[in-house]
Amino acid sequence: MSGRGGSGASRFLRTTGQHATIEPDAFTDGGYVLRIGGAEQSHVNLDRPEDIFYEYLRRIGHLVDLAAPAGEPIRALHLGAGALTLARYIQATRPGSTQYAVELERELLDFVLRHLPMPEGTNLTTVIGDAREALGALDPRLTFDVVILDIFSGPEAPAHIANSGFYREAGERLGPEGLLIVNVGDEPALTLVRSQVAAMRGAMADVGAVAEAGMFQGRYPGNIILAGTQGPWPESWTAELTSRGPHPASVLAGVDLDPFSA
Numbered sequence: 001m002s003g004r005g006g007s008g009a010s011r012f013l014r015t016t017g018q019h020a021t022i023e024p025d026a027f028t029d030g031g032y033v034l035r036i037g038g039a040e041q042s043h044v045n046l047d048r049p050e051d052i053f054y055e056y057l058r059r060i061g062h063l064v065d066l067a068a069p070a071g072e073p074i075r076a077l078h079l080g081a082g083a084l085t086l087a088r089y090i091q092a093t094r095p096g097s098t099q100y101a102v103e104l105e106r107e108l109l110d111f112v113l114r115h116l117p118m119p120e121g122t123n124l125t126t127v128i129g130d131a132r133e134a135l136g137a138l139d140p141r142l143t144f145d146v147v148i149l150d151i152f153s154g155p156e157a158p159a160h161i162a163n164s165g166f167y168r169e170a171g172e173r174l175g176p177e178g179l180l181i182v183n184v185g186d187e188p189a190l191t192l193v194r195s196q197v198a199a200m201r202g203a204m205a206d207v208g209a210v211a212e213a214g215m216f217q218g219r220y221p222g223n224i225i226l227a228g229t230q231g232p233w234p235e236s237w238t239a240e241l242t243s244r245g246p247h248p249a250s251v252l253a254g255v256d257l258d259p260f261s262a
Contacts, residue, residue: 011111020108022083022115028053032116034083036108042083044116049088055246056223059210060148060181061089062244063227066237067146067179073097075144077173079131080151083112084124091122100142102127102134104151132166135173143175150183155192157184162196167203171228180204180228188218190260196226197261204228208253209260210241216250216260 008023018037025031030047033040043053052058064086068074073096078087081103090097099122103109106128118124127134131151147170151161160166170180182200186192193209200207209216211224233253241251252260 009111009115011107013105013107015105015107020111022111032083034112034116042085044083044085044088046116048092049085049119050092052085052089054085055212056183056225057085057089058246059225059241059249060086060150060183061093062241063179063181063210063225064090064146064148065093066234066240067177068094071095074146075142075175076100077135077138077144077147078102079135079147079149079170081109081112081126082150083116084118086148086150087122087124088119091119091124095121097123099124100127100138100144101125102129102131104128104130132161132169135166135169138173142173144173144178145175146179146181147173148181148183152182152184152192152196154185155187157192157196162192162199164199164202167200167228171203171230174230176230178230182226182228183223184226185221185223187221190215190218190224193224193226194260197257200226200228201261205231206233206253207257208233208237208251209257210249210251212246213248213250216252 010021021035025033031045034042045051052061073094076090076099078101081101087099109126184193184196206229208227209224215222215224238251242249
């Protein structure tokens, strides 16, 4: 597999000791699946990067849509790169955006960019390293409209990142209207979600949570997206995000989110 196409490709990742593979998606024209250690990790549609396959990533995309007027270029920082699905989405929906992507696995970014190249004209700077260390090492003059953290893959999360101190550091990188978006994967007890709602509330002016409705009822494991704002949570966002789905969608903020704050 060289550039686009081919039957598949594989790369050994030294940091985790796992193999990454990229294979065409038999059900989506232009679609490719990134697997790490045999588990599906990312989905990319090279023909239509504005179409996002994973539900939780679509919810993040909708939050990015609300971060600035439609089509307006933004500055985005991705902490956790994967197959750069969201970076492709931002480039497709907001051409001219400036983006940075931080990834711990050195081989992963090289593998992804070689076999799933970014759209022509993409302004993307890649950084290899730990998310918190890389955040602190960025030019202090850099500010972002959105900072997206997508590295929590289950109830166990890196302690040096899953805390208010890190969220304050990330918040300091945001512009006046900037948005901090955190994907939290968790089990039905939502222990990690509760701790992260509390941590983000200690660092940001307000916090909202977006997910499939059953997630808030502790029915099954899955993803809840937390969004930290620089001012009060915009009430209009609750209706907008609920209507955009994927359905059934729930959005909690203010007192409605209180039961999920540890």
